[in-house]
Amino acid sequence: MGEEVKLFRSWSSPFALRIVWALEIKGIEYEAVFEDLSNKSPLLLQYNPVHKKVPILVHNGRPIAESFVILEYIDETWKQVPLLPKDPYERAMARFWAKFCEDKVLTSIWSAFIKQGKEQEEALVAAAENLKFLEKEMKGKKFFGGERIGYVDLVLGWLANLVSIFEEIIGLKIVDEEKFPLLYSWMQDFAEAPIIRDNWPPRDKMIVKFQALLDAAIASSSSSSSSSK
Amino acid sequence: MADEIMLLDWWSSMFGMRVRIALVEKGLKYESREEDLNNKSPLLLEMNPVHTKIPVLIHNGKPICESPIIVEYIDEVWKDKSPLLPTDPYQRAHARFWADYIDNKIFQLGGKIWTRKGEDQEAAKKELMECLKILEGELGEKPFFGGENFGFVDVSLVTFSCWFYAYESFGNFSIEAECPKLIAWTKRCLQKSSVSSSLPDPLKIHDFVVQLRKKFGIE
Numbered sequence: 263m264g265e266e267v268k269l270f271r272s273w274s275s276p277f278a279l280r281i282v283w284a285l286e287i288k289g290i291e292y293e294a295v296f297e298d299l300s301n302k303s304p305l306l307l308q309y310n311p312v313h314k315k316v317p318i319l320v321h322n323g324r325p326i327a328e329s330f331v332i333l334e335y336i337d338e339t340w341k342q343v344p345l346l347p348k349d350p351y352e353r354a355m356a357r358f359w360a361k362f363c364e365d366k367v368l369t370s371i372w373s374a375f376i377k378q379g380k381e382q383e384e385a386l387v388a389a390a391e392n393l394k395f396l397e398k399e400m401k402g403k404k405f406f407g408g409e410r411i412g413y414v415d416l417v418l419g420w421l422a423n424l425v426s427i428f429e430e431i432i433g434l435k436i437v438d439e440e441k442f443p444l445l446y447s448w449m450q451d452f453a454e455a456p457i458i459r460d461n462w463p464p465r466d467k468m469i470v471k472f473q474a475l476l477d478a479a480i481a482s483s484s485s486s487s488s489s490s491k
Numbered sequence: 492m493a494d495e496i497m498l499l500d501w502w503s504s505m506f507g508m509r510v511r512i513a514l515v516e517k518g519l520k521y522e523s524r525e526e527d528l529n530n531k532s533p534l535l536l537e538m539n540p541v542h543t544k545i546p547v548l549i550h551n552g553k554p555i556c557e558s559p560i561i562v563e564y565i566d567e568v569w570k571d572k573s574p575l576l577p578t579d580p581y582q583r584a585h586a587r588f589w590a591d592y593i594d595n596k597i598f599q600l601g602g603k604i605w606t607r608k609g610e611d612q613e614a615a616k617k618e619l620m621e622c623l624k625i626l627e628g629e630l631g632e633k634p635f636f637g638g639e640n641f642g643f644v645d646v647s648l649v650t651f652s653c654w655f656y657a658y659e660s661f662g663n664f665s666i667e668a669e670c671p672k673l674i675a676w677t678k679r680c681l682q683k684s685s686v687s688s689s690l691p692d693p694l695k696i697h698d699f700v701v702q703l704r705k706k707f708g709i710e
Contacts, residue, residue, distance in 0.1 A: 312592065312625065324581055331587045338580040350567040351553060357560045362541060395541055
C-alpha cells in the first residue's frame, strides 16, 4: 500500500508554501489541493474545523493543521534531509527563533505594510528592532539552519519574497541592505536556492493581491475616521 | 555529574507553572528564582535579551525561553521518566496542535475578562466559553488530554485553572456550569503532586488581580 500525502493550500499562502518546500526538499510525493479561500471546500472544513485554514497536510487520510505542527510532523515521519537539529538544545533554539519570526517579525512587517501614519512609523521601528536580532543570529551562517536550509529558514522564507513586494507597493524600505547586510544576503541566497526558487507564486499576481488588500485597509480606516460619533 | 537547573519565574504566571509541573514530573531538582517584573534582574536580561520575560530555564548555564519550548526541551532531555509527549508522530502533532490552540486563545481572552468592561468583556466571556467548550469536546471521555496519562496538553491548560476563579468573579459567570467535565478534569489534575505543588491558591490569584485592577485604574 502506498503513502498518500495531500496538501491543502492556496496559490499565495506563505504558510502553505513552507510545507511545499519541506515536502519537496525531502523528496516526498504529494498531491496539492488548491483552495479558494473565499469559498472553502467542505473537505477543508472537515479536515480543519477549528481554524478552517490552509495549510492542511493529510497523510493516509489523517489531517494535520498549523504549519509549525505540520513541519515537525514531516520531519519526524520522513527522516531524510532533517529540518531540525538532533541536539535538544539546538532544537529548542530553532523553535525559539521560529516562534520569534512568526510572533514578532511577521506581525511587525505586516503592520508596517498595512497601516498608515503614526501606526506605520511605529511598526517600522518595531520591525527594525526585531530584524536586528535576526541579523545577529545570522553571524557566521549562510542559512539559519547552518550550511543548508532548515526549519527556521522555511518559517522565515516568506521574507525573501514578500518584503520586496511590500516595499514596491508602499514605496518604503523595510529591510535596508546597509543596516541588515547578513539578512539581506540571506534573502537573496534563500530566494534563489533550488526548490525554493521553483515555487514562488507569480509576482505580478502577488502585487495585485496585496495592493488590493492595502487599498481595502486604507478605505476602511478613512471611512471609520470620517464618520464621527 | 549533576545537572544545574535554574528557573527564572513569577509566582502567578501560568507559563512559569507549566515549567514547574514538567520539572516535578521528571523528578528534577532545581533552583527557583522569583523575578521582580518591575525591576528585572541582570540575569533575566542576559538570559532572555529578546523578550525579557519569564519563564526562563537555565540548564548548565544555557537558557531556554518560551514555556512550550521549555517543556518540550525538558521532555526530550529527560525522556526516560514520565513522558509528556507521545512517541507516535501523529499523536505528537495532535498534542502540539491543541497546545498551540490553548496558547493563542486562553491568555488573551482571560485577560480581557478582568481588564475590560461592557461589550468588550461580554465578547471575551462568550469567546472564552466557546474555546473551553471546544477543549472539553477534545477531552471527551478521556481522563486526560494525553489519554490515560497526563501529558503535554494537560500541562499547557491546567495552569489556567487557578485563574478561573478570578475570571469568573470579575466576569460574573461560572465555567463549571457550562464545562463541568473540564472542571472535573482540573480536579483530577490537582490530585497529582506535580500540579498541586506548582499552582498557587486561586484566592491568592484573585487578590492579586484586585491589586492589579487598582494599579491600572480599572473599576
